[in-house]
Amino acid sequence: MTQNLNPPAHLAPETAGWWEAVLQEFVLEPHHMRLLRLACEAWDGASKPVKSSTGTG
Template sequence: MSGEPVKPPDHLRPATRRWFAAVLRDFALEDHHVRLLTRAAEAWDRGDEAREAIAAYGLTFNDRFGTPRARPEVAIERDSRTGFARLLRELDLDIAGPETVRPPALRSNRR
């Protein structure tokens, strides 16, 4: 990294900041990895915000014709979950366990 200590961004939720700090403590990350980690943390928080809105307002609403429609937060939660998973995969933070316990690796299209 660039030499200066990296702190979790202030805009992250407290639990997400703790996770961010734990990842920084447990893994040696380059600057570009810290950027990916930041985006992953933001995606996690965005998904939590969407989930809270769904809990407050429900999964659906009725449009002007009375037809039930999914709330926009449903797509936001889904997209945030997908983005988080993809960013974690890019960071490759998993630690290999015993071969008999770990499922086979997914084939990458990037080879």
């Protein structure tokens, strides 16, 4: 089974690098690919700066 090593375009550069590293090391089943994508998206979402509702930081 051939894997597409290209990360989704919307991932941050660091996360895209991790995606590529994982897929170079492991052969993943389709359901594992979905989990990898979700993990990457969750990481990017958690890494975004939190906006303050008070405007102080």
